[in-house]
Amino acid sequence: MSDTKILLPESDIPTHWYNVIPDLPGPLAPYVGPDGQPVPPEAMTAIFPPAIVEQEVSTERWIAIPEPVREALRLWRPSPLIRATRLEEALGTPAKIFFKYEGVSPAGSHKPNSAVAQAYYNREAGITRLTTETGAGQWGSSLALAGSLFGLDVRVYMVRVSYEQKPHRRSMMQTWGGEVIPSPSPLTETGRKALADDPDNPGSLGLAISEAVEEAAGREDTNYALGSVLNHVLLHQTVIGQETKRQLEIAGAYPDVILAPCGGGSNVGGMMFPFLADKAAGRDLRLVAVEPDSCPTLTRGHYAYDYGDSAGLTPIMKMYTLGHDFMPPGIHAGGLRYHGDSALVSQLYDAGVLEAVAVPQLATFEAGVLFARTQGIIPAPESCHAVRGAVDEALRAKEEGRERTILFTLSGHGHFDMASYDRYFAGELENYEYPEAAIHRALDNLPQIGG
Numbered sequence: 535m536s537d538t539k540i541l542l543p544e545s546d547i548p549t550h551w552y553n554v555i556p557d558l559p560g561p562l563a564p565y566v567g568p569d570g571q572p573v574p575p576e577a578m579t580a581i582f583p584p585a586i587v588e589q590e591v592s593t594e595r596w597i598a599i600p601e602p603v604r605e606a607l608r609l610w611r612p613s614p615l616i617r618a619t620r621l622e623e624a625l626g627t628p629a630k631i632f633f634k635y636e637g638v639s640p641a642g643s644h645k646p647n648s649a650v651a652q653a654y655y656n657r658e659a660g661i662t663r664l665t666t667e668t669g670a671g672q673w674g675s676s677l678a679l680a681g682s683l684f685g686l687d688v689r690v691y692m693v694r695v696s697y698e699q700k701p702h703r704r705s706m707m708q709t710w711g712g713e714v715i716p717s718p719s720p721l722t723e724t725g726r727k728a729l730a731d732d733p734d735n736p737g738s739l740g741l742a743i744s745e746a747v748e749e750a751a752g753r754e755d756t757n758y759a760l761g762s763v764l765n766h767v768l769l770h771q772t773v774i775g776q777e778t779k780r781q782l783e784i785a786g787a788y789p790d791v792i793l794a795p796c797g798g799g800s801n802v803g804g805m806m807f808p809f810l811a812d813k814a815a816g817r818d819l820r821l822v823a824v825e826p827d828s829c830p831t832l833t834r835g836h837y838a839y840d841y842g843d844s845a846g847l848t849p850i851m852k853m854y855t856l857g858h859d860f861m862p863p864g865i866h867a868g869g870l871r872y873h874g875d876s877a878l879v880s881q882l883y884d885a886g887v888l889e890a891v892a893v894p895q896l897a898t899f900e901a902g903v904l905f906a907r908t909q910g911i912i913p914a915p916e917s918c919h920a921v922r923g924a925v926d927e928a929l930r931a932k933e934e935g936r937e938r939t940i941l942f943t944l945s946g947h948g949h950f951d952m953a954s955y956d957r958y959f960a961g962e963l964e965n966y967e968y969p970e971a972a973i974h975r976a977l978d979n980l981p982q983i984g985g
Contacts, residue, residue, distance in 0.1 A: 671703025762798030771804025857976025
């Protein structure tokens, strides 16, 4: 019997992160202020340590991973690459399906890959507290874990709807020493305003970011840490794709299509960026971001300059956006409810290097259940989007009667999301396609650069 798990020794944990900025099709649009002028990197040191700011703007293709960070990564990396033979059999497809399983981390997702790096750099800069936001709770729990490893206090503003849906994620954060606050909260000016406008506000990632940034900017001992979107986060996640390339070599395989769930872009960048050189060299390779119908940032958003948060406290970035005051519905893929996308992912999508598809909520859970019943792993709702995309590709290969190699990122397990599965089995979940009129209303409030 052939091996289905391709494993690497700890010595194969990458020694460098891959920075995609030098290899973009054209220069990356700068972050700007309301006057349209580029924001100088030193302005970001109000909430980020110098090393993170340097990585955010670096044009070096390879950036060395500090040894204390690699030592922390050894707790769960390298993660396995697995051939989904039982899923292939259930689908009756001639396709080969591989998935990179990031649920082996202590927090159960890919998010600690960046959390440990950010915690390390903040500690080295003399920072003792971090604030952050979280949707599904994967990032918040990852930063709480990283804080415990590097001796930092962590306060997490958790989107209120997720705070209520996912109590055990809160328990994880508290176990690792994190403090969890439902957002919007009465602790910040941003939160108080949101609650005054709507006492039942379900919250959004953009709103939670605003609260975390506001607090960090007001305290000298505190910095802010972001779990997706920004360049340095996607940089840290490239350990995923680098390991995967090595594992595929061992398996004697190469993908025809790579899929990843897409909210802010950390999954997409982490897996796909290390493969971009192959595509640029002429390799026939499709790279597909899979997002929810209810938060269709790439597929129905507008490529424009917008704030990264609801209150307009962050620099203005050029990205695919639904508008910074977009208020998403309370779908269960909480990590995919962000109004925008990484500037890096957005530029590559706009250039046609990446593709994107939007899938409905019920179809994602259907795919997640099929995956659990064949491969045994229960995927997080976010990860179910990539599973759905892979299943659709495999069924298309079946219809066409031709072989195809499919690779996707299973970004996390769903052990703390079983209430979502309960609602799916009870028939209480529904599809929600975000109304076009609501998108246009949100886009009407994009910042008028230089105006």
